[in-house]
Amino acid sequence: MPTPDITPGAPCWIDLMTSSTDTAKQFYGELFGWDFQTGDQEKYAGYITAHKNGKKVAGIMQKQEDQATMPDTWSTYLRTDDVTATAAAVTANGGQVYMEPMDVPEQGHMAFFGDPSGAAVGVWQPREMRGYELVAEPGTAAWHELHTKEYDTAVKFYQEVFGWDTDVMSDTPEFRYTTLGAGREAKAGIMDASSYLPAEVPSKWEVYFAVEDADAAIDKAVSMGASLVDGPDDTPFGRLATLTDPTGAMFKIIADTARAPRPEAGQPAEA
Known part of the structure; x- marks a missing residue:
């Protein structure tokens, strides 16, 4: 299947915030046939990228101590071409900024928002990392x-x-x-x-x-x-x-x- 055509505003990535990355890797690896690559600890805080048939399909990250009371959660990220402008638009339209725009070295920029109904959603402004590379196939x-x-x-x-x-x-x-x-x-x-x-x-x-x-x-x-x-x-x-x-x-x-x-x-x- 060709690389997904991800337009601005559309879903472009998913990741899992989990209390046990080892458990998540074992579970989703067996269930969906995923392989995993762990990022540099200093640059990417050990962020784990899941691959299916050699294509990026999802991320997994370990919850930190200050997130211990939060439930383990899958999150959707929407594509943006300007994460800073999106943050301003979120607040102007009744949303909340949960995580201010931040640079992910070489990969892109991200932020996390709450919409006016209280649902959390991430945004991703790509550089090298464009988003998921395979969708609507088994295990994606x-x-x-x-x-x-x-x-x-x-x-x-x-x-x-x-x-x-x-x-x-x-x-x-x-x-x-x-x-x-x-x-x-x-x-x-x-x-x-x-x-x-x-x-x-x-x-x-x-x-x-x-x-x-x-x-x-x-x-x-x-x-x-x-x-x-x-x-x-x-x-x-x-x-x-x-x-x-x-x-x-x-x-x-x-x-x-x-x-x-x-x-x-x-x-x-x-x-």
């Missing part, structure tokens, strides 16, 4: 989805800050869903989660990984210490399930990547 990211309690506000935020050209897939009281792009060209989705996310669960971005066989992937993941949270369910976009890895980080799997795995109307994915 297939879809990115924001579950938000403030749907209208969130849609406007991503339009204004990241220049999203959006398409409304559904706008009924039971199911409201907007995508970045339309149809098979869509690159991410925003779902109204106000009816099903518990009060204690914040709005959040979720990552889907492509697999060849959802049931086999579930069995393998559970045998290695994962937990099945929801599913598997058959949807118009493939067989879908939600799991947590052995340290508690949530992720989704989808068995058919021919089209973006947006949920079936009237049946929003579980938190």
